[in-house]
Amino acid sequence: MGRFKIKKSDTFIDMTPMSDVMVLLLTFFMLTSTFIKPEPVQVNTPGSVSEIAIPDKNILTVLIEKGGRIFMSMDRKVDMMGTMDLMNEKYSLGLNSSQVSKFSELSAFSLPIGTLAALLQKEEKAEIEKLMSEADKGIPCDSTDNQFKEWVNAAFEANPDFRIAIKADADVPYKDIKQVMTSLQDIHKNRYNLITNLKKVTPIDE
Protein backbone atom coordinates (compact mmCIF):
# COMPACT_ATOMS: atom_id res chain seq x y z
CA MET A 1 0.00 0.00 0.00
CA GLY A 2 1.29 3.35 -0.94
CA ARG A 3 1.64 6.08 1.62
CA PHE A 4 0.38 9.64 1.23
CA LYS A 5 3.24 11.89 0.56
CA ILE A 6 3.06 15.24 2.34
CA LYS A 7 3.59 17.85 -0.30
CA LYS A 8 6.19 20.42 0.66
CA SER A 9 4.89 23.89 -0.08
CA ASP A 10 7.09 26.31 -1.90
CA THR A 11 8.20 29.19 0.35
CA PHE A 12 9.54 31.27 -2.45
CA ILE A 13 7.58 34.55 -2.60
CA ASP A 14 7.56 36.35 -5.86
CA MET A 15 9.02 39.79 -5.24
CA THR A 16 8.53 41.11 -8.75
CA PRO A 17 5.31 43.09 -8.11
CA MET A 18 6.85 44.56 -4.97
CA SER A 19 9.86 45.66 -6.91
CA ASP A 20 7.59 47.17 -9.57
CA VAL A 21 5.85 49.31 -6.99
CA MET A 22 9.16 50.35 -5.53
CA VAL A 23 10.48 51.48 -8.86
CA LEU A 24 7.33 53.53 -9.39
CA LEU A 25 7.63 55.18 -5.99
CA LEU A 26 11.28 55.89 -6.54
CA THR A 27 10.61 57.49 -9.89
CA PHE A 28 7.88 59.60 -8.34
CA PHE A 29 10.16 60.90 -5.61
CA MET A 30 12.99 61.56 -7.99
CA LEU A 31 10.84 63.58 -10.35
CA THR A 32 8.74 65.61 -7.96
CA SER A 33 11.12 66.55 -5.22
CA THR A 34 13.95 68.99 -5.00
CA PHE A 35 17.01 68.66 -2.86
CA ILE A 36 17.04 70.56 0.40
CA LYS A 37 19.70 73.21 0.29
CA PRO A 38 21.74 73.34 3.46
CA GLU A 39 21.09 76.51 5.39
CA PRO A 40 23.08 77.72 8.37
CA VAL A 41 20.00 78.59 10.39
CA GLN A 42 16.52 77.19 10.62
CA VAL A 43 13.95 79.56 9.18
CA ASN A 44 10.21 78.95 9.40
CA THR A 45 8.60 81.03 6.72
CA PRO A 46 5.04 82.21 7.30
CA GLY A 47 2.24 80.89 5.09
CA SER A 48 0.59 82.93 2.39
CA VAL A 49 -1.94 82.41 -0.39
CA SER A 50 0.49 83.45 -3.09
CA GLU A 51 1.13 80.68 -5.59
CA ILE A 52 3.97 82.08 -7.62
CA ALA A 53 6.95 79.75 -7.64
CA ILE A 54 10.34 81.28 -7.11
CA PRO A 55 12.58 81.30 -10.13
CA ASP A 56 15.50 78.97 -9.57
CA LYS A 57 18.23 80.99 -11.19
CA ASN A 58 19.91 84.23 -10.20
CA ILE A 59 18.48 84.42 -6.73
CA LEU A 60 20.04 86.52 -4.04
CA THR A 61 18.53 85.18 -0.84
CA VAL A 62 18.43 87.34 2.25
CA LEU A 63 17.82 85.12 5.25
CA ILE A 64 16.60 86.74 8.42
CA GLU A 65 16.46 84.40 11.37
CA LYS A 66 14.41 84.70 14.53
CA GLY A 67 16.89 86.88 16.37
CA GLY A 68 17.09 89.32 13.47
CA ARG A 69 20.52 88.21 12.24
CA ILE A 70 20.94 88.64 8.50
CA PHE A 71 22.49 85.99 6.28
CA MET A 72 22.91 86.13 2.54
CA SER A 73 23.36 83.43 -0.05
CA MET A 74 23.59 83.16 -3.80
CA ASP A 75 22.86 80.21 -5.98
CA ARG A 76 26.02 80.25 -8.05
CA LYS A 77 29.63 80.10 -6.89
CA VAL A 78 30.77 82.40 -9.66
CA ASP A 79 28.59 85.18 -8.29
CA MET A 80 29.79 84.54 -4.74
CA MET A 81 33.37 84.93 -5.96
CA GLY A 82 32.62 88.01 -8.02
CA THR A 83 30.89 89.65 -5.07
CA MET A 84 33.67 88.81 -2.66
CA ASP A 85 36.29 90.15 -5.08
CA LEU A 86 34.48 93.48 -5.16
CA MET A 87 34.05 93.58 -1.39
CA ASN A 88 37.68 92.55 -0.93
CA GLU A 89 38.77 95.54 -2.95
CA LYS A 90 36.35 97.96 -1.35
CA TYR A 91 37.14 97.13 2.25
CA SER A 92 40.80 96.22 1.45
CA LEU A 93 40.51 92.92 3.28
CA GLY A 94 43.62 91.42 1.69
CA LEU A 95 42.14 88.03 0.93
CA ASN A 96 43.95 85.87 -1.60
CA SER A 97 42.21 83.92 -4.34
CA SER A 98 42.09 80.65 -2.44
CA GLN A 99 40.40 82.37 0.46
CA VAL A 100 37.90 83.93 -1.91
CA SER A 101 37.12 80.53 -3.39
CA LYS A 102 36.77 79.16 0.13
CA PHE A 103 34.18 81.89 0.66
CA SER A 104 32.32 80.77 -2.45
CA GLU A 105 32.00 77.28 -0.96
CA LEU A 106 29.94 78.57 1.96
CA SER A 107 26.23 77.81 1.83
CA ALA A 108 25.47 81.28 3.18
CA PHE A 109 27.39 84.03 4.87
CA SER A 110 26.84 86.55 7.61
CA LEU A 111 28.98 88.35 10.21
CA PRO A 112 30.45 91.85 9.99
CA ILE A 113 32.89 91.84 7.10
CA GLY A 114 36.02 92.25 9.25
CA THR A 115 35.20 89.18 11.31
CA LEU A 116 34.32 87.22 8.22
CA ALA A 117 37.64 88.06 6.57
CA ALA A 118 39.57 87.08 9.68
CA LEU A 119 37.78 83.73 9.77
CA LEU A 120 38.43 83.12 6.08
CA GLN A 121 42.13 83.62 6.67
CA LYS A 122 42.33 81.22 9.59
CA GLU A 123 39.62 78.62 9.68
CA GLU A 124 38.35 75.77 7.54
CA LYS A 125 35.01 75.94 5.75
CA ALA A 126 33.07 73.72 8.18
CA GLU A 127 34.42 75.62 11.15
CA ILE A 128 33.43 78.98 9.63
CA GLU A 129 29.90 77.75 9.02
CA LYS A 130 29.63 76.54 12.59
CA LEU A 131 30.92 79.80 14.03
CA MET A 132 28.62 81.75 11.78
CA SER A 133 25.48 80.01 12.95
CA GLU A 134 26.54 80.47 16.57
CA ALA A 135 27.61 84.10 16.30
CA ASP A 136 25.45 86.79 17.84
CA LYS A 137 25.79 89.17 14.90
CA GLY A 138 24.71 88.92 11.31
CA ILE A 139 25.47 91.32 8.48
CA PRO A 140 25.19 94.81 10.00
CA CYS A 141 22.25 96.69 8.57
CA ASP A 142 21.81 99.75 10.76
CA SER A 143 22.25 103.35 9.82
CA THR A 144 25.75 103.69 11.30
CA ASP A 145 27.42 100.87 9.43
CA ASN A 146 25.24 99.45 6.70
CA GLN A 147 27.33 96.65 5.20
CA PHE A 148 24.18 94.97 3.93
CA LYS A 149 23.76 97.70 1.32
CA GLU A 150 27.36 97.23 0.21
CA TRP A 151 26.90 93.49 -0.15
CA VAL A 152 23.76 93.92 -2.25
CA ASN A 153 25.42 96.56 -4.40
CA ALA A 154 28.45 94.35 -4.94
CA ALA A 155 26.24 91.36 -5.76
CA PHE A 156 24.37 93.36 -8.37
CA GLU A 157 27.62 94.58 -9.83
CA ALA A 158 28.78 90.97 -10.14
CA ASN A 159 25.50 89.81 -11.63
CA PRO A 160 22.98 92.45 -12.74
CA ASP A 161 20.28 89.81 -13.29
CA PHE A 162 19.90 89.02 -9.63
CA ARG A 163 16.48 88.92 -8.04
CA ILE A 164 16.30 89.61 -4.35
CA ALA A 165 14.34 87.13 -2.26
CA ILE A 166 13.74 87.81 1.40
CA LYS A 167 13.30 84.71 3.48
CA ALA A 168 12.46 85.68 7.00
CA ASP A 169 11.27 83.72 9.98
CA ALA A 170 7.62 84.13 10.93
CA ASP A 171 8.57 85.53 14.34
CA VAL A 172 11.07 88.15 13.25
CA PRO A 173 10.12 91.54 14.71
CA TYR A 174 8.98 93.99 12.06
CA LYS A 175 11.76 96.34 13.15
CA ASP A 176 14.39 94.09 11.56
CA ILE A 177 12.37 93.58 8.38
CA LYS A 178 11.89 97.31 8.10
CA GLN A 179 15.64 97.87 8.35
CA VAL A 180 16.24 95.50 5.45
CA MET A 181 13.42 97.00 3.42
CA THR A 182 14.52 100.59 3.90
CA SER A 183 18.11 99.64 3.11
CA LEU A 184 16.96 98.12 -0.15
CA GLN A 185 14.86 101.18 -0.83
CA ASP A 186 17.88 103.40 -0.25
CA ILE A 187 19.80 101.63 -2.99
CA HIS A 188 16.73 101.70 -5.27
CA LYS A 189 16.04 98.00 -5.29
CA ASN A 190 12.29 98.33 -5.12
CA ARG A 191 11.19 95.00 -6.53
CA TYR A 192 11.77 91.90 -4.56
CA ASN A 193 10.22 88.63 -3.51
CA LEU A 194 9.14 87.48 -0.11
CA ILE A 195 9.46 83.74 0.31
CA THR A 196 6.51 82.06 1.98
CA ASN A 197 4.93 78.67 2.39
CA LEU A 198 1.71 77.82 0.70
CA LYS A 199 -1.39 78.24 2.83
CA LYS A 200 -4.82 77.27 1.61
CA VAL A 201 -7.69 79.60 2.26
CA THR A 202 -11.35 79.13 1.68
CA PRO A 203 -12.37 81.14 -1.38
CA ILE A 204 -14.61 84.11 -0.89
CA ASP A 205 -18.27 83.36 -1.39
CA GLU A 206 -20.97 85.94 -1.43
Added chain:
Amino acid sequence: MNVRVDFTPMVDMMMLLITFFMLCTSLSKPKTMEINMPTNKDDIKEEQQNKVKASEAITLIFDKDNKIYYYNGIPEMGSLKETKYDEKGGLRDMLLQRNLAAIQKVKKLRQEFAKQQVAANALAEEKAKADLNRKIEEIRGEKGVPNVIIKGTDEGTYTNLIDCLDEMQICDIGKYVIVPIDDFDKDMIEYYKKNGSKSSDDAQ
Protein backbone atom coordinates in the same frame (compact mmCIF):
# COMPACT_ATOMS: atom_id res chain seq x y z
CA MET B 1 15.36 23.99 -14.09
CA ASN B 2 14.21 26.91 -12.02
CA VAL B 3 14.24 30.16 -13.99
CA ARG B 4 12.78 32.36 -11.28
CA VAL B 5 15.00 35.20 -10.23
CA ASP B 6 14.97 36.27 -6.59
CA PHE B 7 13.97 39.91 -6.46
CA THR B 8 14.41 40.39 -2.72
CA PRO B 9 17.83 42.10 -2.90
CA MET B 10 16.45 44.40 -5.58
CA VAL B 11 13.57 45.37 -3.30
CA ASP B 12 16.00 45.98 -0.45
CA MET B 13 17.99 48.36 -2.54
CA MET B 14 14.88 50.18 -3.73
CA MET B 15 13.74 50.66 -0.15
CA LEU B 16 17.07 52.21 0.71
CA LEU B 17 16.93 54.55 -2.25
CA ILE B 18 13.39 55.63 -1.47
CA THR B 19 14.26 56.32 2.14
CA PHE B 20 17.19 58.40 0.98
CA PHE B 21 15.04 60.46 -1.35
CA MET B 22 12.31 60.94 1.22
CA LEU B 23 14.73 62.24 3.81
CA CYS B 24 17.00 64.40 1.69
CA THR B 25 14.54 66.17 -0.56
CA SER B 26 11.55 68.34 -0.04
CA LEU B 27 8.36 68.01 -1.99
CA SER B 28 6.94 71.46 -1.45
CA LYS B 29 8.64 74.18 -3.36
CA PRO B 30 8.57 77.43 -1.42
CA LYS B 31 6.28 80.04 -2.87
CA THR B 32 6.94 83.69 -3.20
CA MET B 33 5.14 86.96 -3.06
CA GLU B 34 6.25 89.72 -5.34
CA ILE B 35 6.10 93.23 -3.99
CA ASN B 36 7.00 96.60 -5.33
CA MET B 37 8.04 99.20 -2.85
CA PRO B 38 7.66 102.91 -3.51
CA THR B 39 10.87 104.61 -4.45
CA ASN B 40 12.28 107.14 -2.06
CA LYS B 41 14.12 109.18 -4.64
CA ASP B 42 13.76 112.84 -3.85
CA ASP B 43 13.47 114.08 -7.40
CA ILE B 44 9.95 112.89 -8.04
CA LYS B 45 7.85 115.73 -9.36
CA GLU B 46 4.54 116.77 -7.93
CA GLU B 47 2.53 115.47 -10.88
CA GLN B 48 4.17 112.05 -10.73
CA GLN B 49 2.94 111.43 -7.24
CA ASN B 50 -0.52 110.10 -7.17
CA LYS B 51 -2.53 111.49 -4.37
CA VAL B 52 -4.83 109.15 -2.56
CA LYS B 53 -8.39 110.28 -2.24
CA ALA B 54 -9.37 110.40 1.41
CA SER B 55 -12.55 108.46 0.73
CA GLU B 56 -10.58 105.61 -0.83
CA ALA B 57 -7.82 105.35 1.71
CA ILE B 58 -7.64 102.76 4.43
CA THR B 59 -4.66 102.62 6.75
CA LEU B 60 -3.80 99.39 8.52
CA ILE B 61 -1.44 99.42 11.46
CA PHE B 62 -0.30 96.12 12.90
CA ASP B 63 0.99 96.07 16.44
CA LYS B 64 2.43 93.57 18.90
CA ASP B 65 0.44 90.56 20.17
CA ASN B 66 -1.23 90.19 16.74
CA LYS B 67 -3.31 93.29 17.23
CA ILE B 68 -4.31 95.26 14.19
CA TYR B 69 -5.88 98.69 13.90
CA TYR B 70 -7.25 100.60 10.96
CA TYR B 71 -8.72 103.95 10.10
CA ASN B 72 -10.46 105.34 7.05
CA GLY B 73 -9.35 108.47 5.28
CA ILE B 74 -7.52 111.23 7.07
CA PRO B 75 -6.01 110.34 10.43
CA GLU B 76 -7.70 111.93 13.39
CA MET B 77 -7.39 111.31 17.07
CA GLY B 78 -10.00 108.75 17.92
CA SER B 79 -10.75 107.54 14.41
CA LEU B 80 -8.71 104.40 14.98
CA LYS B 81 -10.56 101.10 15.26
CA GLU B 82 -9.33 97.71 16.28
CA THR B 83 -9.93 94.60 14.20
CA LYS B 84 -8.76 91.00 13.98
CA TYR B 85 -7.02 88.78 11.45
CA ASP B 86 -9.89 86.29 11.71
CA GLU B 87 -11.79 85.43 8.59
CA LYS B 88 -15.19 86.25 10.02
CA GLY B 89 -15.95 89.64 11.46
CA GLY B 90 -12.42 90.92 11.12
CA LEU B 91 -10.16 92.57 8.62
CA ARG B 92 -11.37 90.36 5.78
CA ASP B 93 -15.01 91.36 6.16
CA MET B 94 -14.12 95.02 6.40
CA LEU B 95 -12.07 94.92 3.20
CA LEU B 96 -14.63 92.79 1.38
CA GLN B 97 -17.30 95.33 2.13
CA ARG B 98 -15.18 98.15 0.82
CA ASN B 99 -14.22 96.34 -2.34
CA LEU B 100 -17.36 94.42 -3.21
CA ALA B 101 -17.67 95.61 -6.82
CA ALA B 102 -14.15 94.63 -7.82
CA ILE B 103 -14.31 91.28 -6.07
CA GLN B 104 -17.48 90.33 -7.88
CA LYS B 105 -16.00 91.32 -11.22
CA VAL B 106 -12.94 89.18 -10.59
CA LYS B 107 -15.10 86.30 -9.49
CA LYS B 108 -17.19 86.50 -12.65
CA LEU B 109 -14.07 86.55 -14.80
CA ARG B 110 -12.73 83.48 -13.03
CA GLN B 111 -15.97 81.61 -13.53
CA GLU B 112 -16.06 82.45 -17.21
CA PHE B 113 -12.50 81.31 -17.51
CA ALA B 114 -13.30 78.01 -15.79
CA LYS B 115 -16.23 77.40 -18.15
CA GLN B 116 -14.34 77.89 -21.38
CA GLN B 117 -11.45 75.82 -20.05
CA VAL B 118 -11.13 73.50 -23.02
CA ALA B 119 -7.98 74.96 -24.48
CA ALA B 120 -6.50 72.75 -27.15
CA ASN B 121 -2.87 72.82 -26.14
CA ALA B 122 -0.62 73.98 -23.36
CA LEU B 123 0.46 77.05 -25.26
CA ALA B 124 -3.09 78.33 -25.72
CA GLU B 125 -3.85 77.63 -22.09
CA GLU B 126 -0.82 79.59 -20.97
CA LYS B 127 -1.93 82.50 -23.10
CA ALA B 128 -5.49 82.41 -21.78
CA LYS B 129 -4.18 82.36 -18.23
CA ALA B 130 -1.91 85.34 -18.82
CA ASP B 131 -4.86 87.15 -20.35
CA LEU B 132 -6.99 86.41 -17.31
CA ASN B 133 -4.32 87.61 -14.94
CA ARG B 134 -3.94 90.83 -16.90
CA LYS B 135 -7.68 91.47 -16.71
CA ILE B 136 -7.71 90.78 -13.00
CA GLU B 137 -4.83 93.19 -12.48
CA GLU B 138 -6.80 95.80 -14.40
CA ILE B 139 -9.84 95.42 -12.19
CA ARG B 140 -7.71 95.52 -9.08
CA GLY B 141 -6.30 98.86 -10.13
CA GLU B 142 -9.61 100.45 -11.11
CA LYS B 143 -11.19 103.50 -9.56
CA GLY B 144 -13.19 102.76 -6.47
CA VAL B 145 -10.83 100.04 -5.28
CA PRO B 146 -9.58 101.21 -1.90
CA ASN B 147 -6.00 102.32 -1.48
CA VAL B 148 -4.54 100.48 1.46
CA ILE B 149 -1.62 101.84 3.40
CA ILE B 150 0.11 99.24 5.53
CA LYS B 151 2.10 100.36 8.52
CA GLY B 152 3.62 98.39 11.33
CA THR B 153 4.99 99.13 14.75
CA ASP B 154 8.41 97.81 15.67
CA GLU B 155 6.86 95.11 17.83
CA GLY B 156 4.76 93.61 15.06
CA THR B 157 6.10 90.46 13.42
CA TYR B 158 6.87 89.39 9.88
CA THR B 159 3.84 87.11 9.94
CA ASN B 160 1.63 90.14 10.54
CA LEU B 161 3.05 91.83 7.47
CA ILE B 162 2.56 88.72 5.32
CA ASP B 163 -0.98 88.32 6.64
CA CYS B 164 -1.79 91.90 5.67
CA LEU B 165 -0.33 91.42 2.20
CA ASP B 166 -2.31 88.21 1.92
CA GLU B 167 -5.55 90.02 2.59
CA MET B 168 -4.73 92.33 -0.31
CA GLN B 169 -4.48 89.28 -2.59
CA ILE B 170 -7.64 87.69 -1.27
CA CYS B 171 -9.70 90.87 -1.38
CA ASP B 172 -8.44 91.88 -4.83
CA ILE B 173 -6.89 95.15 -3.78
CA GLY B 174 -4.29 96.19 -6.31
CA LYS B 175 -3.27 99.47 -4.76
CA TYR B 176 -1.44 99.03 -1.52
CA VAL B 177 1.78 100.33 -0.12
CA ILE B 178 4.00 99.59 2.85
CA VAL B 179 5.20 102.74 4.55
CA PRO B 180 6.99 103.39 7.84
CA ILE B 181 4.88 104.37 10.81
CA ASP B 182 4.95 107.98 11.97
CA ASP B 183 4.61 109.55 15.39
CA PHE B 184 1.01 110.55 14.91
CA ASP B 185 0.02 106.93 14.29
CA LYS B 186 1.78 105.90 17.47
CA ASP B 187 -0.07 108.63 19.37
CA MET B 188 -3.32 107.39 17.90
CA ILE B 189 -2.66 103.87 19.17
CA GLU B 190 -1.87 105.23 22.62
CA TYR B 191 -5.03 107.29 22.52
CA TYR B 192 -7.06 104.27 21.42
CA LYS B 193 -5.67 102.17 24.26
CA LYS B 194 -6.75 104.83 26.75
CA ASN B 195 -10.10 105.94 25.35
CA GLY B 196 -11.29 103.39 22.83
CA SER B 197 -12.76 104.34 19.51
CA LYS B 198 -14.95 107.41 19.29
CA SER B 199 -16.35 107.27 15.80
CA SER B 200 -19.37 105.05 15.65
CA ASP B 201 -20.50 105.74 12.09
CA ASP B 202 -19.20 102.64 10.36
CA ALA B 203 -18.25 100.48 13.27
CA GLN B 204 -19.10 96.88 12.65
